[in-house]
Amino acid sequence: MVKKRRVKKSVKIIGSIFIIAIIFLIMLTNYLIKINSIDYKLKEKGYNDEEITSIKANLDENKINDIVKLEYDENLPKLISQKYFIYDKLNLYLDYSKENKLDAKKVISLVNANTYKDHYTDIVKTDTSLNELLIVNKYYQLSSDYEPEDLIEVPTMYAYSGIKLSNVAYEAFKELFNAAKSEGYTIVINSGYRSYDSQEAVYNRNKNNYGTTYADNFVARPGHSEHQTGLAVDVADYENSSEDFEKTEAYQWMLDNAHKYGFILRYPKDKEDITGYSFESWHFRYVGVDIATKIHSLDITYDEYYTYFIENK
Ligand SMILES: [Zn+2]
Incomplete structure (x- = not known):
């Protein structure tokens, strides 16, 4: 009898220890799951x-x-x-x-847009294989011998004389010109392609006359001008050429319509800190209809677009 009771007692003890161990293990597991969550x-x-x-x-x-x-x-x-x-x-x-x-x-x-850095720091050569999507700004440069392969001279119907453009941008501009014309605006190009050497001359002239700070605010350094791509145009309202372009109806037309022909306003107002350039109502850049339309609806600069949608992919 005594023996039986002792056995019963030890079974009880072992059983209790076993249950406590199980509870402990469950608690430990829960704890480990929790601290790893x-x-x-x-x-x-x-x-x-x-x-x-x-x-x-x-x-x-x-x-x-x-x-x-x-x-x-x-x-x-x-x-x-x-x-x-x-x-x-x-x-x-x-x-x-x-x-x-x-x-x-x-x-x-x-x-x-890289403009969190000082202008002209960590400069890299831009990827020209991107063609009309290549980027040129204060951080991405073109080499001194870069020249678009499809440069053509723009007929004087669309531009002041002696202006050259990349053919792809010229073909698109012709459509833009005709569309604007049909609505009563004569939008002409007063600056297109500029070689590295001519940009260097413009920059140095400004630097010598007004100092580096002034020159850098208003003129791109050689190799850093979009005009060297042959894809950028400076435009004017032919009927009101003495008027500040920003104040013309032609400018409003460009803001509303340029993207339909592949052009974007490259240095918008209130985005100077992002682009690194003062607002230029007259400077438009060809990037193709799809991308221009996207940029227009997203309301972002090309610098931001490039990093997020092109470089990041
Ligand atoms: Zn320009």
Whole structure:
């Protein structure tokens, strides 16, 4: 009898230990699952529920696992939810946000357009194989011997005399010209292709007369002018050529219609900090109808478009 009771007792003890061990294992597993969860890791870093929701909506798990290795940053949730956010540029966005009190949208624009850097720093040769989509700005340059292969002289019906353009831009401009003409506007080209040497002469003349700061605000350095691509035109309203182009109806017509023929206003108003150029109501750039239409509806600069839609792909 005594023996039986003892056996019963030890079975009870072993049973209890077994149950406790099971409970402990379940708790440990739950704990391990919890501390490895994305929410827990982000919370531990200091992100609140709203920020965590934003991070999870915009980044995949691998990227979030990288994020939790960084220090908490209040700018991060706002930056990653921006339309043109590029993950590979995250550290640039974070650093720039920290140094400058700017909203997230502006930070993304300036970093994507490279204008967060001093002008003419980290200059690279532009990819001319992109043809009408090649980019030229203060960070991407053309070599001194670059000349478009399809340069033609524009007939004086469409331009002042002696103006050359890339044929693809010329063909598109003719259509633009005719469309404008049918609505009563005579929009002519007063500057087209410029060689590296002629751009150098213009730049040096301005630099010698007015100093480097003035020259850089208004004139591109040689190799950095869109006019060397043969894809850019400066236009004028032939009927009101003495008038500031911005004040003419022809300018309004260009704003509303140029994209239908493949041209974009390259240096818009209020985007000087993004393009690095003063507003130029007269300077249009050929990029083809599809891209021009997209840029027109997205209302972004070509510098931003290039980084996000061309370079980033
Ligand atoms: Zn121009």
